[in-house]
Amino acid sequence: MLRNLLVAEISTGPNIPLGILLQLWSVGLAIASCPECGDKVYLFRVHGMISMHRCWGFCRTCRVQRQVFLDDFCQKAIQPAVTLLQQHPNEKITYETFEDSEFSWGSGLKKVTRICTLKQPRYQPVDIFTLVRILKPKFQS
Numbered sequence: 001m002l003r004n005l006l007v008a009e010i011s012t013g014p015n016i017p018l019g020i021l022l023q024l025w026s027v028g029l030a031i032a033s034c035p036e037c038g039d040k041v042y043l044f045r046v047h048g049m050i051s052m053h054r055c056w057g058f059c060r061t062c063r064v065q066r067q068v069f070l071d072d073f074c075q076k077a078i079q080p081a082v083t084l085l086q087q088h089p090n091e092k093i094t095y096e097t098f099e100d101s102e103f104s105w106g107s108g109l110k111k112v113t114r115i116c117t118l119k120q121p122r123y124q125p126v127d128i129f130t131l132v133r134i135l136k137p138k139f140q141s
């Protein structure tokens with residue numbers, strides 16, 4: 001079950017990092033009601049087709065994964081997730097210059113300096129088991 005938290009996704013969209021899910025849940029977003037017990041279902045996967053409103057989450061009382069239908073699907077799940085993904089991109093943009101050559105019939109071959117844009121991930125994702133192994137010693141001391 002915990003493994004599913006790591007593959008949270010908006011259908012056909014990017015995976016949603018656990019940190020973004022935690023931000024959504026902490027303000028009451030991406031949460032639906034469990035059809036069995038009525039308690040909260042913490043969504044970790046939503047279907048991107050607006051007409052379908054299908055979501056999958058974990059009910060904290062039943063302790064199982066549930067498929068639920070969320071009213072105001074876009075306002076309560078999709079749009080906030082997209083906004084947070086845009087605010088916290090997992091990429092670092094750097095610029096490097098390099099020497100190159102450019103040819104024109106009027107000037108011939110001449111050297112020019114070009115700028116290259118590099119996008120690198122800020123962090124490497126890990127699965128939940130690796131994360132627990134990394135963090136566990138910090139909470140045991």
Ligand SMILES: [Zn+2]
Pocket residue numbers: 034035036037038039059060061062063
């Ligand atoms: Zn339940």
